[in-house]
Amino acid sequence: RKDKQQLSLLISDNGKGISENNADKIFTPFFTTARKKGGTGLGLAISKTLIQAHQGDIELLKSKTGCTFKLTFALQILS
Numbered sequence: 001r002k003d004k005q006q007l008s009l010l011i012s013d014n015g016k017g018i019s020e021n022n023a024d025k026i027f028t029p030f031f032t033t034a035r036k037k038g039g040t041g042l043g044l045a046i047s048k049t050l051i052q053a054h055q056g057d058i059e060l061l062k063s064k065t066g067c068t069f070k071l072t073f074a075l076q077i078l079s
Contacts, residue, residue, distance in 0.1 A: 008070060012066060013066045031045075044058075051071060056071060057071070
């Protein structure tokens with residue numbers, strides 16, 4: 001969705017989702033529920049840092065199945 005001052009992208013999957021207990025931790029560096037499978041807990045933390053470095057934001061939205069992330073970026077108007 002493109003608003004006057006920002007661009008929003010919704011990214012969804014149909015996986016097992018993220019529990020409500022973990023939802024507030026997923027952007028914390030080194031938080032993972034998949035350590036035994038090789039997860040480092042860095043992917044979403046790095047993603048959030050990079051998005052914020054470009055005046056954007058990422059958030060987890062509630063969804064019935066899978067996960068939905070909303071990425072929002074400020075638009076720069078060139079004259």
